[in-house]
Amino acid sequence: MSGQIEHAHTIVGPRVYTTILFALLLGTALTVWASFIDLGFWNPIIALVIATTKAVLVVLFFMHVKYSTKLTKLTVCAGIFTFLILISLTLADYFSRAWGSW
Amino acid sequence: MPDSHAIAHEDVEAANAACTANSAGAEHPSYLRHHFNSTEQQADASNFAMWLFLLTEVMFFGGLFTAYLIYRNWYYPAFVSGSHQLNVVWGATNTLVLIFSSFTMAMAVWCAETRRRRGLVLCLALTFILGLGFLGIKAIEYSEKIEKHHVPGLHYSLSSFLDPAHDEAASVAGDNPLLLDMARKTEIYFSLYFLMTGMHALHMIIGIGILGFMIFRARAGAYTAGHVTFVENFGLYWHFIDIIWIYLFALLYLISRH
Numbered sequence: 001m002s003g004q005i006e007h008a009h010t011i012v013g014p015r016v017y018t019t020i021l022f023a024l025l026l027g028t029a030l031t032v033w034a035s036f037i038d039l040g041f042w043n044p045i046i047a048l049v050i051a052t053t054k055a056v057l058v059v060l061f062f063m064h065v066k067y068s069t070k071l072t073k074l075t076v077c078a079g080i081f082t083f084l085i086l087i088s089l090t091l092a093d094y095f096s097r098a099w100g101s102w
Numbered sequence: 103m104p105d106s107h108a109i110a111h112e113d114v115e116a117a118n119a120a121c122t123a124n125s126a127g128a129e130h131p132s133y134l135r136h137h138f139n140s141t142e143q144q145a146d147a148s149n150f151a152m153w154l155f156l157l158t159e160v161m162f163f164g165g166l167f168t169a170y171l172i173y174r175n176w177y178y179p180a181f182v183s184g185s186h187q188l189n190v191v192w193g194a195t196n197t198l199v200l201i202f203s204s205f206t207m208a209m210a211v212w213c214a215e216t217r218r219r220r221g222l223v224l225c226l227a228l229t230f231i232l233g234l235g236f237l238g239i240k241a242i243e244y245s246e247k248i249e250k251h252h253v254p255g256l257h258y259s260l261s262s263f264l265d266p267a268h269d270e271a272a273s274v275a276g277d278n279p280l281l282l283d284m285a286r287k288t289e290i291y292f293s294l295y296f297l298m299t300g301m302h303a304l305h306m307i308i309g310i311g312i313l314g315f316m317i318f319r320a321r322a323g324a325y326t327a328g329h330v331t332f333v334e335n336f337g338l339y340w341h342f343i344d345i346i347w348i349y350l351f352a353l354l355y356l357i358s359r360h
Contacts, residue, residue, distance in 0.1 A: 009142065009145065009215075011212065011215045011216065012208075012211075012212065013212060014209060014212060017205055017208045017209060017212070018205075020205075020208075021201065021202070021205040024201045024204075025198065025201060028194065028197050028198060028201065031351075031352060031356060032190065032194050032356065035190075035355075035356035035357070035359040035360060036359055036360060037360060038360040039360065043357055043359075043360050044357040047352040047353075047356045047357045048349075048352060048353075048357075050352070051348050051349050051351075051352040054345075054348050055345045055348055055349070058204065058341050058344060058345055058348075059341075059345070061208075062204055062205075062207075062208045062337070062341045062344075063337070063338050063341045063342075064334075068149065069146055069149075069150075071146065071150055072146075072149055072150060072153055075150060075153050075154065075157070076153060076157075079153070079157035079160060080160070083157075083160050083161060083164050086161075086164065086168075087164060087167070087168050090168055090172075091168065091171060091172065094172045094175070095172075095175055
């Protein structure tokens, strides 16, 4: 029935969603556990790496970007790239200005 | 009754009519707007537009995250002590609640695509309930902050930071007393905490409102007759809110915990 309306549209099924659900639960457990260990400089980096991994899983599978058109993929990548430029240049400026005087 | 321009109505009859018209060999379903060549093109266009909207949201929340990182770097001791006042158990519980709600929302999209009306209603209802659960836990957390006078403003109290030995959360975390000047900067931490979680909660409230509307329409079979764009795009919005929370949880609750 749906074939005649949705031509190239990929339907992502419960199996993929369940796998991603467990991966996200695992990531949450991991990041809470890691936050209680004193790793100094690495604590925020590990937390952000785990958060980003979880976000990428959500974007690719729950939000179907893996199965989307090239236009959507390009839009998402371009948007995140622009965001990273904005945030990294801003932070680089603030963190290097008046070094040590705050 | 909807005529051949029923596209704008988009009601249940139109969707059902589309289904019968389609199987009867008509050219296109009634939900296909006339400026699109095909339903596929229409779906791609709305998917693209939804992503553009979400990117504006990324920039909006991104500004708040950037402000948070800058101030955390400037007033690091205040931000660590401020963060220790948050309850990791509630934060982690809310993360799990949102992850489950994202899962049920993803399943709702699948149900709509495979035309399972009862499954769709069930999944949307579960998402709705989990969303309310998130807000309930958030309300508990906010009331803790209100009781301890950690809401920025006239009644803001510095005692948890000047005298951490007499504060349960601070003594568990082993906080050292802050100097008055630095202790005052915890107000910036809590301003950003309420701003970021408040904007996130506002998005949740809007999402829950739309979910209620969708449950109502899904019961009438509106999304299980081939036209699933609304459910799909709402799914994108809901997952986006989940992603924002994943970062909020890491940045506000976790990175100063050790």
